[in-house]
Amino acid sequence: MRGLMQETPLLISSLIDYAATYHGDTEIITRTVEGPIHRSTYAEVGRRAKQLANALKRLGVEFGDRVGTLAWNTHRHFEIYYGVSGSGFVLHTVNPRLFPDQIEYIINHAEDKLVFVDLTFVPLLERCADKLKTVQGFVIMTDAEHMPKTTLPNVHCYETLIGAESDVFAWPTFDENTASSLCYTSGTTGNPKGVLYSHRSTVIHSFMVCMGDTIGVTSHDSVLVVVPLFHANAWGMPYAAAMCGAKLVFPGQAMDGKNICELLQNEKVTLSMGVPTVWLMLFQYADQNPGLKLPDLGRVVIGGSAAPRAMIKRFHDDFGARVIHAWGMTEMSPIGTAGHLLRKQMDLDIEQQIDIQARQGRAVYGVGLKIVDDDGKELPRDGKAFGHLMVRGPCITRSYFKGEGGQIVDADNWFDTGDIATLDGDGFMQITDRSKDVIKSGGEWISSIDLENEALGHPGVQEAAVIGVTHPKWQERPLLVVVKKKGAEVSRDDVLKYLESRVAKWWLPDDVVFVDELPHTATGKLLKTKLRQDFKDYRLPTASDAAE
Ligand code: AMP
Secondary structure, three states: OOOOOOOOOOOOOHHHHHHHHHHOOOOOEOOOOOOOEEEHHHHHHHHHHHHHHHHHHHOOOOOOEEEEEEEEEHHHHHHHHHHHHHHEEEEOOOOOOHHHHHHHHHHHHHEEEEEEEOOHHHHHHHHHHHHHOOOOEEEOOOOOOOOOOOOOOOOEEEEHHHHHOOOOOOOOOOOOOOOOEEOOOOOOOOOOOOOEEEHHHHHHHHHHHHHHOOOOOOOOOOOEEEEOOOOOHHHHHHHHHHOOOOOEEEEEEOOOOOHHHHHHHHOOOOEEEEEEHHHHHHHHHHHHOOOOOOOOOOEEOOOOOOOOHHHHHHHHHHOOOEEEEEOOOHHHHOOOEEOOOOHHOOOOOHHHHHHHHHHOOOEEEOOEEEEOOOOOOOOOOOOOEEEEEEEEEEOOOOOOOHHOOOOOEOOOOEEEEEEEEEEEEOOEEEEEEOOOOOOOOOOOOOOOHHHHHHHHHOOEEEEEEEEEEEEOOOOOEEEEEEEEOOOOOOOOHHHHHHHOOOOOHHHOOEEEEEEOOOEEOOOOOEEEHHHHHHOOOOOOHHHHHHOO
């Protein structure tokens, strides 16, 4: 027997309609690419998204067509999120930090019909425009006054284009499983693969983000979205914020500590989200400006890479802000877990609480999690056993776009995340490594992430990466590669001494090397493949002892 409730499809257009109607005067703030701060509202975004929808129709974009963006976090990009998906087209957010040949590859692979581009990225597209086989036109995201001279063919100016259209448009209704947006993963090997979200998965994910034990965003929040709109839907915030009417603050291309700090203060930001690297920049700025206060900031969501314990502590001690450590991936829309203390943990002392927050948190409702061994056998949830982390749920992909990579889920829909993790009896998950990065010493696994986190606690260490280096006796031993903090005097022995009391003896890195900078992927993660390549002939000091 079927239930008798209305089968209203869950569509992205309903989010902006709701925000425009019930939170019409809530502000959307942008540090524009052109420079000044721009102030808009949900009502205005709602109107302009409809103008854009009319423009897209006039340009001949058809149901299911892909529309690309190469853009920063701005009000215009936000409008495009709704104008494109709301019309039944597929929003393809391209990561402009990818190598130019990867950008060319994914625009061709996605078969984008139209590409929206920020002023900053026009030169990038000019260099490959003639190789973009399906693109029929480009829209430069600026006004007439700032339009650049360009060799791009069939160019439109965003403001002129939408300014010519009516703001009357009825969002179409269609099956909620229709594709809504496309985001390519920044895989460290091979070509990027497309994750194709649906309207249904996106709306369900928005409910998940709004839940109190996930991010708990509400209409009382002012949210600084530092995580890019081109990276995994900015962790779902552009949709979740509209669902609850939260104020949004977009930093544009100015992601430096000073600008982030100004936005946090001036826009009374209560909640922000971003990868650890961004917060390191904020901390550097705070170091140069002693006594800096962020009185409104209550929660900071950190994910994308492990949030170091020292970072969680500093947010608590210096700014009175609580870190919500989250884990997920592009393939998961992207949120999988979020770190909140359980009621029974509320009375623990702060150091113990921070230890708990340094784990990646517990599964959000809607995300199935388990860890398995190499044979696929489920491992115990005892906080000790670590294995391959598997996930399933309505916001998790079952196949990459155009079937790239073949079958990626098992018969029961479990998807292998490629992460290695532990799960404890309370359901707290802790990532110990990427399966490809795990260090195998004498057959036992050493967690490179744990070592990196501990090393980051040293006051002279700005950034740390641990890789396995070949060893004659142990097959592999850890090598710690460090970027020093500006002006810090740190030696190899200082770091090793610091780690001695913090990690198991056999985990201690066999050597510490100092470098000026570490390689990163387009989404800011450590690029360990490059690091392993750089150090492939590195001879550990312990290697000769073993050989003797
Ligand atoms: P992406 O799809 O680019 O967002 O990358 C997803 C991957 O980033 C995950 O599979 C993890 O390896 C890593 N990741 C994301 N969040 C965290 C976290 N909180 N701690 C450790 N690794 C993380």
